[in-house]
Amino acid sequence: MIITIDGPAASGKSTTARAVASHLGMAFLDTGALYRSITLAAMRAGIEPVEGPAMEELLSGLELSYEYVDGDARLLLAGVDISAEIRTSEVTALVSPYSALACVRREMVKLQRGFAEGRDLVAEGRDMGSVVFPDAPLKVFLKSDPEERARRRVRDFEGQGREVDLATVLAELRQRDEYDSGREHSPLITPADAVILDNSRLSIEEQVEAVVKLAVERRALLPGADEAVEVEETESAAAVNLSLADLLLPPEKLRGLPVPRMSPHYRAVWHILRGLFRLLYGIRFHNEEQSAVGGPLLVAANHIAAIDPPVSGTIMHRELTFVAKRELFIPVFGRLIAKFGAIPINRGKFDRVCMDLIHKRLASGGTVIIFPEGTRKPVGKLGRPKVGLGMIAAETGAPVLPLYIKGTTRLGRAFFRRSRIDVYLGRHLQIEPLVAAGLEGRDLYTAFGRIVMEEIARLQGEAGGAN
Numbered sequence: 001m002i003i004t005i006d007g008p009a010a011s012g013k014s015t016t017a018r019a020v021a022s023h024l025g026m027a028f029l030d031t032g033a034l035y036r037s038i039t040l041a042a043m044r045a046g047i048e049p050v051e052g053p054a055m056e057e058l059l060s061g062l063e064l065s066y067e068y069v070d071g072d073a074r075l076l077l078a079g080v081d082i083s084a085e086i087r088t089s090e091v092t093a094l095v096s097p098y099s100a101l102a103c104v105r106r107e108m109v110k111l112q113r114g115f116a117e118g119r120d121l122v123a124e125g126r127d128m129g130s131v132v133f134p135d136a137p138l139k140v141f142l143k144s145d146p147e148e149r150a151r152r153r154v155r156d157f158e159g160q161g162r163e164v165d166l167a168t169v170l171a172e173l174r175q176r177d178e179y180d181s182g183r184e185h186s187p188l189i190t191p192a193d194a195v196i197l198d199n200s201r202l203s204i205e206e207q208v209e210a211v212v213k214l215a216v217e218r219r220a221l222l223p224g225a226d227e228a229v230e231v232e233e234t235e236s237a238a239a240v241n242l243s244l245a246d247l248l249l250p251p252e253k254l255r256g257l258p259v260p261r262m263s264p265h266y267r268a269v270w271h272i273l274r275g276l277f278r279l280l281y282g283i284r285f286h287n288e289e290q291s292a293v294g295g296p297l298l299v300a301a302n303h304i305a306a307i308d309p310p311v312s313g314t315i316m317h318r319e320l321t322f323v324a325k326r327e328l329f330i331p332v333f334g335r336l337i338a339k340f341g342a343i344p345i346n347r348g349k350f351d352r353v354c355m356d357l358i359h360k361r362l363a364s365g366g367t368v369i370i371f372p373e374g375t376r377k378p379v380g381k382l383g384r385p386k387v388g389l390g391m392i393a394a395e396t397g398a399p400v401l402p403l404y405i406k407g408t409t410r411l412g413r414a415f416f417r418r419s420r421i422d423v424y425l426g427r428h429l430q431i432e433p434l435v436a437a438g439l440e441g442r443d444l445y446t447a448f449g450r451i452v453m454e455e456i457a458r459l460q461g462e463a464g465g466a467n
């Protein structure tokens with residue numbers, strides 16, 4: 001799926017596009033950076049911004065590559081990183097005349113469409129929705145008052161330690177907008193089918209949330225939405241030659257790190273439940289020592305019954321944070337689970353607030369349990385992982401501890417025919433080797449999710465099967 005974000009200079013396109021891409025596990029294309037690179041190359045070669053053989057020659061020999069590293073666009077010209085240089089005021093002052101040239105636009109469109117091939121992409125610029133990706137299922141156009149944009153730009157510059165004056169920045173923005181909107185080829189226009197977001201009234205967070213919400217809705221409407229994930233998976237762990245063994249993290253590395261103390265009421269309920277589960281279901285904990293580690297930890301468990309969260313909690317010697325669907329936050333029960341630190345999640349769409357809360361818990365050394373299959377699955381059928389687990393692991397760097405639960409679907413009959421619950425802890429896994437091998441976005445999240453499910457499947461084997 002392609003999402004286009006267009007708008008005038010300093011309207012927050014890059015910030016929004018980058019955040020949306022990161023939230024949805026998509027790639028991000030900053031096309032302004034490409035135009036800036038051509039401008040820099042032409043300036044260095046002393047070529048004027050006019051059509052002609054000199055410009056054509058420059059374009060045909062241009063060795064420009066665009067990389068997307070750690071959420072940032074890196075531009076390399078003949079192998080040399082020019083990412084900082086393209087942001088200088090000299091380049092900014094000349095980029096509009098160069099980007100108005102038909103020959104420049106022709107090359108850029110080719111390059112941009114090539115980059116989009118086989119990718120989920122958030123592309124930002126001036127003509128993404130109108131010219132380059134006219135069939136994009138979601139087109140966004142960002143608007144905001146020039147004064148507000150200028151103030152924002154000044155703040156950005158100040159953050160970089162650069163002294164600038166508001167009036168100069170405002171004049172420069174106005175001039176560039178005029179130039180970009182008035183040019184003959186691919187002018188800055190609002191595509192007829194674009195959603196217009198006015199961020200003079202929205203914060204960046206609200207804007208990102210709005211785009212993510214729209215994207216999730218539009219994606220669900222695309223033909224073959226269910227199978228799309230399968231088709232879109234271009235890279236996998238196998239493609240970068242990594243397997244489960246490469247992701248193992250020796251628990252010794254995690255020992256000695258601090259573990260937040262259980263709150264007194266959590267500890268009390270934890271002891272009661274452990275006792276109860278023992279008494280009623282003869283619960284057995286396997287490899288329990290794996291939970292005796294410190295630092296942030298993400299527990300990833302299979303999910304077959306509603307009781308799985310408290311059952312998983314009792315094997316962990318750490319206070320677990322659960323993520324529970326918002327519908328469960330009903331008057332009494334909701335208050336109860338909130339008291340135990342449960343985080344509500346809106347399902348069926350990306351929930352940024354929930355994601356931020358998870359980040360916070362992990363940042364303070366906490367433990368969060370995720371059911372990577374998303375919903376409960378029938379016994380014996382481990383499901384495909386959703387992207388959430390990989391996304392959290394990638395963003396926080398927290399190690400993952402796989403957990404396998406067996407026997408929780410048969411509890412109704414427990415009093416008559418003692419049915420046992422077994423909980424297995426697996427080996428700690430880290431996402432870092434997949435990142436280092438160059439996987440990113442959705443490819444990274446699903447590749448990691450699959451390896452975690454592989455470890456859960458191994459535990460199922462250790463348990464002698466699902467039943």
Ligand code: DC
Nearest residue numbers: 009031032033035095099125126127
């Ligand atoms: O987004 P930015 O300020 O980095 O863009 C720099 C210039 O590049 C902008 O003033 C016009 C040009 N540009 C363009 O013509 N078409 C695009 N799709 C993106 C940028």
